[in-house]
Amino acid sequence: MKLVIIGGDAAGMSAASRTKRLDPAAEVVVIEQTRDVSYSACGMPYNIADPARLMDDLIVRPVEEFQQKMGIQVMTGHRVQSIDPLERMVSAVGPEGKEIDVPYDNLLIATGARPIIPDLPGFDLPGVLALKSLSQGRAIKDYLNTHAVKQVAIIGMGYIGLEMCEAFSNLGLAVTMIKPNPDLLPWMPREMAATVAQELKDNYIRIDAGNTIQAIESTKGRLKVRGDRDAHQADMVLVAVGVRPNSELAANAGLALGPAGAVAVDHGLRTSDQSIFAAGDCADAFHVVTGEKTWIPLALRANRAGWAVADQVCGNGTMLPGIAGTTVFKVFDLEVARTGLNKKEARRAGFEPVEVTITTRSRAHAHPGSTSIQVHMVADQKSGRLLGAQMVGKEGAAHRINAAAVALHGQMTVAQFLQCDLSYAPPFGPVWDPLLTAANQLIKKL
Numbered sequence: 001m002k003l004v005i006i007g008g009d010a011a012g013m014s015a016a017s018r019t020k021r022l023d024p025a026a027e028v029v030v031i032e033q034t035r036d037v038s039y040s041a042c043g044m045p046y047n048i049a050d051p052a053r054l055m056d057d058l059i060v061r062p063v064e065e066f067q068q069k070m071g072i073q074v075m076t077g078h079r080v081q082s083i084d085p086l087e088r089m090v091s092a093v094g095p096e097g098k099e100i101d102v103p104y105d106n107l108l109i110a111t112g113a114r115p116i117i118p119d120l121p122g123f124d125l126p127g128v129l130a131l132k133s134l135s136q137g138r139a140i141k142d143y144l145n146t147h148a149v150k151q152v153a154i155i156g157m158g159y160i161g162l163e164m165c166e167a168f169s170n171l172g173l174a175v176t177m178i179k180p181n182p183d184l185l186p187w188m189p190r191e192m193a194a195t196v197a198q199e200l201k202d203n204y205i206r207i208d209a210g211n212t213i214q215a216i217e218s219t220k221g222r223l224k225v226r227g228d229r230d231a232h233q234a235d236m237v238l239v240a241v242g243v244r245p246n247s248e249l250a251a252n253a254g255l256a257l258g259p260a261g262a263v264a265v266d267h268g269l270r271t272s273d274q275s276i277f278a279a280g281d282c283a284d285a286f287h288v289v290t291g292e293k294t295w296i297p298l299a300l301r302a303n304r305a306g307w308a309v310a311d312q313v314c315g316n317g318t319m320l321p322g323i324a325g326t327t328v329f330k331v332f333d334l335e336v337a338r339t340g341l342n343k344k345e346a347r348r349a350g351f352e353p354v355e356v357t358i359t360t361r362s363r364a365h366a367h368p369g370s371t372s373i374q375v376h377m378v379a380d381q382k383s384g385r386l387l388g389a390q391m392v393g394k395e396g397a398a399h400r401i402n403a404a405a406v407a408l409h410g411q412m413t414v415a416q417f418l419q420c421d422l423s424y425a426p427p428f429g430p431v432w433d434p435l436l437t438a439a440n441q442l443i444k445k446l
């Protein structure tokens with residue numbers, strides 16, 4: 001059996017390694033357009049914040065190890081240009097423009113996603129950078145090392161923008177965050193988004209929300225981000241307005257696409273062609289709350305989907321139930337976490353959502369060091385099912401959200417969740433865990 005994998009990061013290398021472990025006789029070929037495979041993109045903001053660290057610290061396993069120890073053929077510097085499903089062949093271009101055709105029995109498309117770069121003047125200027133791949137991480141670090149950067153403008157305010165604002169601030173740079181939508185974190189209740197806004201303010205981050213960018217200009221060696229309301233000077237601009245799936249290869253090969261144009265896959269990660277799989281940021285998934293297709297590009301599901309593809313091609317038939325969209329990020333001293341649906345998404349999915357937002361303490365009453373923690377919960381009025389949760393706090397939000405995520409996977413009602421035996425000791429939370437307190441308030445509305 002020959003498995004060819006396009007893309008050598010989370011999904012691709014997970015699939016490659018597990019296939020070789022399950023079936024040492026399998027021929028596994030990974031085709032990767034950059035020189036990097038198997039790295040932690042998620043660690044890049046923290047690496048950039050530390051000038052002493054090399055970007056290559058983030059490489060989990062080098063190419064040589066995959067080749068020599070595991071017997072996986074890794075073709076870095078090769079970009080796949082097309083897939084021929086009838087001939088079961090991919091065509092790639094190598095470093096010197098040399099074309100090569102690689103046949104497959106099974107193919108995995110694990111091409112990830114790429115940053116959205118607005119089609120506006122100036123987004124191609126030197127010093128206007130985005131962050132997705134390790135090479136883009138290196139480019140940001142190089143730019144900081146070789147230019148007198150004092151002020152950074154970040155366009156966009158998703159989690160990558162927020163993590164990077166902390167990273168730049170830790171480097172002593174002045175940061176302005178600009179976005180067209182006047183609401184900060186629009187998926188979150190206003191009072192919780194206000195906590196995040198206050199944290200940014202406390203750390204001297206300027207926020208310009210509600211300013212639609214028109215262009216970036218280069219003036220006297222500096223950059224100017226011009227919006228319809230205001231303009232901001234900067235020495236460097238980070239574009240962080242989101243990502244889109246790299247699904248063009250699949251689309252050109254006639255494969256079906258799903259939400260956001262991601263490659264459509266079934267629970268076994270098969271595309272509309274039975275010998276072609278897709279996994280990770282380039283592929284869609286089922287949402288465990290709605291049962292519908294969704295596109296939420298995150299690391300765990302990419303790794304897990306890669307594993308599942310290995311199981312499939314080795315005959316172990318693993319089926320993935322889906323994802324809950326569980327997300328967590330840190331911005332300065334705050335942990336921000338969510339899982340499942342917010343009220344708007346729940347209504348759109350056909351539920352009758354009710355919601356509650358509470359503020360409680362992160363540790364037991366009178367225990368030293370306790371801080372405020374906010375919990376938001378959404379349930380379905382008709383069925384009583386828990387649909388989603390969000391948390392913001394200086395401690396205890398990041399991992400606590402996982403209890404709610406498990407409840408979503410288990411399709412629990414709020415009443416069932418309320419009976420869960422969660423842990424307690426004074427340094428870690430109140431007797432009634434903040435999630436249980438929120439559930440207790442929510443059940444009164446059902």
Ligand SMILES: Cc1cc2nc3c(=O)[nH]c(=O)nc-3n(C[C@H](O)[C@H](O)[C@H](O)COP(=O)(O)OP(=O)(O)OC[C@H]3O[C@@H](n4cnc5c(N)ncnc54)[C@H](O)[C@@H]3O)c2cc1C
Nearest residue numbers: 007009010011033041042079080111112132280281298299
């Ligand atoms: C700054 C940052 C922070 C993040 N933090 C988190 C976090 O805290 N938690 C979390 O869950 N997720 C996080 N993520 C998201 C996470 O990194 C991704 O979900 C994950 O990397 C997806 O893995 P993947 O293998 O699907 O795609 P990718 O990692 O994008 O890998 C795809 C690979 O395919 C290659 N490729 C694409 N097209 C071709 C082609 N035609 N030919 C050959 N090769 C090709 C690319 O070069 C790339 O190496 C973060 C991402 C970034 C950028």
